[in-house]
Amino acid sequence: MQCLNNLLLNTDSYKASHWLQYPPDTDGTFFYIESRGGLYDRTVFFGLQSILKEYLSKPVTEADIVEARELFAAHGEPFNEEGWRYIVQRHGGLLPLRIRAVPEGAVVPTHQALVTIESTDPQAYWVPSYIETLLLRLWYPVTVATTSWHAKQTLRQFLERTSDDPEGQLPFKLHDFGARGVSSAESAALGGAAHLVNFLGTDTVSGLLAARAYYHEPMAGYSIPAAEHSTITSWGREREVEAYRNMLRRFGKPGAILAVVSDSYDIYHAIREHWGRTLREDVIASGATLVVRPDSGDPVDVVHQCLSLLDEAFGHTVNGKGYKVLNHVRVIQGDGINPSSIRAILERATSYGYATDNLAFGMGGALLQRLDRDTQKFALKCSAARVDGQWIDVYKDPVTDKGKASKRGRMRLLRHREYGHFKTVPVPADAASVQDSPLPAGYEDAMLTVWEDGRLLQDWSFAQVRARADAARL
Structure with a gap:
């Protein structure tokens, strides 16, 4: 629908106010997506590439900002007009993000990180949270x-x-x-x-x-x-x-x-x-x-x-x-x-x-259709923020539902080279980057950087996706 083409409005209402809610001197955030269990004990990863191509490859424009500013003003929400204008002027309207994910078609056990999203510009640390609504719709094709x-x-x-x-x-x-x-x-x-x-x-x-x-x-x-x-x-x-x-x-x-x-x-x-x-x-x-x-x-x-x-x-x-x-x-x-x-x-x-x-x-x-986000209990959560120059763990651990406890810190998904099992591991707080941190013996990185600052870095064919899914067995 033509009226739904503005990326700035492809979000939840309360997201418009979140840039004001982080601690002072925050300049980086790190989020992840996982299936926290559900009907099946493993999931087939698919659909991220379609979301990236359809939504994130189109630059935000001045017209998008004006439309969002007017709508949120009437709607009763603050709007980060200055922050979005910075993205248009500094990044040509493309979001300063790094998205890492398992290859599409991979069959991965639940309770493992499937995607990580991190900000790449200190002045746009709030962007990963803003697009949660869009990216979490990945639950459906998966x-x-x-x-x-x-x-x-x-x-x-x-x-x-x-x-x-x-x-x-x-x-x-x-x-x-x-x-x-x-x-x-x-x-x-x-x-x-x-x-x-x-x-x-x-x-x-x-x-x-x-x-x-x-x-x-x-x-x-x-x-x-x-x-x-x-x-x-x-x-x-x-x-x-x-x-x-x-x-x-x-x-x-x-x-x-x-x-x-x-x-x-x-x-x-x-x-x-x-x-x-x-x-x-x-x-x-x-x-x-x-x-x-x-x-x-x-x-x-x-x-x-x-x-x-x-x-x-x-x-x-x-x-x-x-x-x-x-x-x-x-x-x-x-x-x-x-x-x-x-x-x-x-x-x-x-x-x-x-x-x-x-x-x-x-x-x-x-x-x-007879499924929803809770069929596989999908969640997208913030797990780390850089405040005063230091990465700190961000998590929730509600006493009323331990099943909703979230992961902590920056992380990566690893796969054992010989046995094939997966595990999500934390990255040291002082590591310069997630992808360059040391790997434990016997393991390889199960994620690849698929998107960075407006560029698609992995472009899977359907044949490749099918081959990965078909190679996995119960």
């Missing part, structure tokens, strides 16, 4: 990528157990159905791209655009022709079979895949009579793979029944691992899908001898 990644681990486990081609099958096993269920186009873009870190299937076009715009990926995901209820029910119940016949006629080509929602009236009747008898020979002759989509009822029971009925109609082969693979047909379940229901459906199907090859899943609201 949490979506994390949810998707954990679902991928579940799917991989079942494929390795039941499929002859687990890695070939895996990229298309979870499809993003979430675009209509999110709060904004930006959410669809960031969340959709976050899912594509792990999979290749999506119907969220905005996610493709984000991967292209921010991560140099020409085409991050793929889809197939698929029916919705309106395109089936517009034929009427009496002509339901003709709706299905039309789908085969339009899209049923050798080697093609088409998905047809089939529960508009009676999913079991549709499989037994329409697909399994009237159209059976047409399906086979088309050379296409028909993907039947149920969209109502208990997902575990309905998917199991659909597999059994399709097996009766089209038969199966037995793969090298002893599991049944249906001929000509598959099932995609997109209703009621979340990481828990995926596991439950696969457990039922596997127990009845069906390979995971037979199934795909579509996840919508549970993938892109």
Whole structure:
């Protein structure tokens, strides 16, 4: 939205007064972002590059300052007009910050620093705090990528157990159905791209655009022709079979895949009579793979029944691992899908001898919207300030909630070269810089400087991000 393009107004109201609240003679601050636990014990880091490119690469202008000054005056907040004008005049409107972070796609345990933000100009020590609101929105793409990644681990486990081609099958096993269920186009873009870190299937076009715009990926995901209820029910119940016949006629080509929602009236009747008898020979002759989509009822029971009925109609082969693979047909379940229901459906199907090859899943609201900042307990906190020329620890430790205790001092994230484990370590108060402080034996720096004084120093491709996420295993 054009009215939201002013970086100075991309903050919380109370941030406008914070430059007046630090101790006298403060000339530096240091902040960090972490997941303080949550639903999953590790997170997939993704999305910072999109935020940096979209928001911090555009210089603050005199017009931005005037607009912010007038708005905050009417709003009842003080405004650091002099400080922002200094940034425009001294730094060309680009924020004097150093941002260090783990590489995008890295899978990192919770309770570790993922990003650090520090001021680089003594007269702009207050800037890291001002952009907290913007940077902490990183929680969203990280949490979506994390949810998707954990679902991928579940799917991989079942494929390795039941499929002859687990890695070939895996990229298309979870499809993003979430675009209509999110709060904004930006959410669809960031969340959709976050899912594509792990999979290749999506119907969220905005996610493709984000991967292209921010991560140099020409085409991050793929889809197939698929029916919705309106395109089936517009034929009427009496002509339901003709709706299905039309789908085969339009899209049923050798080697093609088409998905047809089939529960508009009676999913079991549709499989037994329409697909399994009237159209059976047409399906086979088309050379296409028909993907039947149920969209109502208990997902575990309905998917199991659909597999059994399709097996009766089209038969199966037995793969090298002893599991049944249906001929000509598959099932995609997109209703009621979340990481828990995926596991439950696969457990039922596997127990009845069906390979995971037979199934795909579509996840919508549970993938892109049924989450919040507390899903992984994300926080951005100040951990150090330089006052009177000395770095001091800044932290909170509330007696009422020890889970909200924050880290202290300047810090860096390290990774053990041999064993791969991570740990966040403090930097000595007298160290000239975080990145140049000594490393313990056996460890390497797990963070890189990605942004400094308006310059993007690391520009990851989507392929690089995907490779890092895929290399990690539970």
